Amino acid sequence: MPFLKCLKTLAIIPALFLVATAPPADPQKRETLESLLALDVATAKIGYRIVTANAALCDQRIPASGMLLHGIEQYGGEYREAAARVFGLGEAPGVAAVLPGSPAAEAGVRAGDAVLAINGEAPATIASRQGKGDFDRMALVLDQFEGALAAGPVTLDVVRDGERRTLNFAGLPACASRFQVQPSTELNAAADGRYVQISSAFIGYFANDDEFAAIMAHEIAHNILRHRDRLDAQNIPRGFFSKFGKNAARIRETEIEADRFSLKLLANAGFRMEAAPDFWRRFGPEHGYGIFSDATHLRWKKRVAMLEAEITALRQSGAGSGA
Numbered sequence: 088m089p090f091l092k093c094l095k096t097l098a099i100i101p102a103l104f105l106v107a108t109a110p111p112a113d114p115q116k117r118e119t120l121e122s123l124l125a126l127d128v129a130t131a132k133i134g135y136r137i138v139t140a141n142a143a144l145c146d147q148r149i150p151a152s153g154m155l156l157h158g159i160e161q162y163g164g165e166y167r168e169a170a171a172r173v174f175g176l177g178e179a180p181g182v183a184a185v186l187p188g189s190p191a192a193e194a195g196v197r198a199g200d201a202v203l204a205i206n207g208e209a210p211a212t213i214a215s216r217q218g219k220g221d222f223d224r225m226a227l228v229l230d231q232f233e234g235a236l237a238a239g240p241v242t243l244d245v246v247r248d249g250e251r252r253t254l255n256f257a258g259l260p261a262c263a264s265r266f267q268v269q270p271s272t273e274l275n276a277a278a279d280g281r282y283v284q285i286s287s288a289f290i291g292y293f294a295n296d297d298e299f300a301a302i303m304a305h306e307i308a309h310n311i312l313r314h315r316d317r318l319d320a321q322n323i324p325r326g327f328f329s330k331f332g333k334n335a336a337r338i339r340e341t342e343i344e345a346d347r348f349s350l351k352l353l354a355n356a357g358f359r360m361e362a363a364p365d366f367w368r369r370f371g372p373e374h375g376y377g378i379f380s381d382a383t384h385l386r387w388k389k390r391v392a393m394l395e396a397e398i399t400a401l402r403q404s405g406a407g408s409g410a
């Protein structure tokens with residue numbers, strides 16, 4: 088990372104300079120922040136590939152830029168100061184990462200850029216709640232940024248190494264979903280209509296990118312098919328009372344739909360459809376009686392059989408033949 092590299096290559100700089108420079112973040116916090124960012128980037132890469140390759144299948148679209156933004160407010164407690172040092176984050180939202188080959192990358196946006204203005208307007212702010220990290224302000228900034236992209240090419244004013252730059256780019260058509268990694272030891276993924284959330288432990292469980300994509304595609308499918316809206320319209324409760332009777336049956340219906348649709352999303356994005364049944368065949372025997380085992384989801388063997396039958400049907404109809 089830049090800071091460590093600086094210390095190494097600038098070892099002959101007079102001590103006075105080093106004193107004037109902020110001390111490095113404690114190595115453990117740095118490692119935690121950097122590994123969380125790596126998970127964010129991995130998730131964004133797979134999500135970006137799925138939502139851009141399937142734009143034609145979505146009626147709700149948001150242009151994708153391939154740029155990950157973050158703000159100091161989302162880092163809570165003892166991590167706030169470390170995030171400021173590790174990522175160079177100040178008051179302005181920062182570019183956490185830029186996906187290779189994306190519109191933002193081609194426009195010259197770089198990780199570490201601080202965003203001063205979007206189409207000439209300062210990024211949204213919000214009264215900060217001291218200490219506790221939350222995503223409220225960044226959700227507003229993302230609304231602002233995506234709203235600007237939806238209207239056409241965007242002008243971004245950034246500061247890099249103390250120098251102001253103006254960068255212009257247009258987004259790529261994409262299905263509307265935002266991606267978030269939840270630091271958690273639980274193996275879980277969820278979709279709420281807008282966000283797709285996946286736990287850090289779940290990402291660690293995937294054998295390869297195709298399995299990772301299979302789970303992401305399932306959650307993105309829930310958003311594309313507006314399952315949250317449908318269940319809300321039917322007054323289906325979440326949580327404990329969703330696990331029984333008619334409620335469970337309605338939720339299970341959306342789960343099967345999401346599984347079937349996810350295979351098309353995978354094939355269109357060039358991922359292996361077989362990664363979906365492969366994943367459940369591996370996960371099922373180990374965790375089949377955990378969170379995915381109540382009546383809202385198919386038992387894993389049935390799920391594998393259903394996915395395999397669907398893949399056969401899709402292949403016969405010519406879909407996914409290149410994957």
Ligand SMILES: [Zn+2]
Binds near residue numbers: 305306309342345
């Ligand atoms: Zn689901």
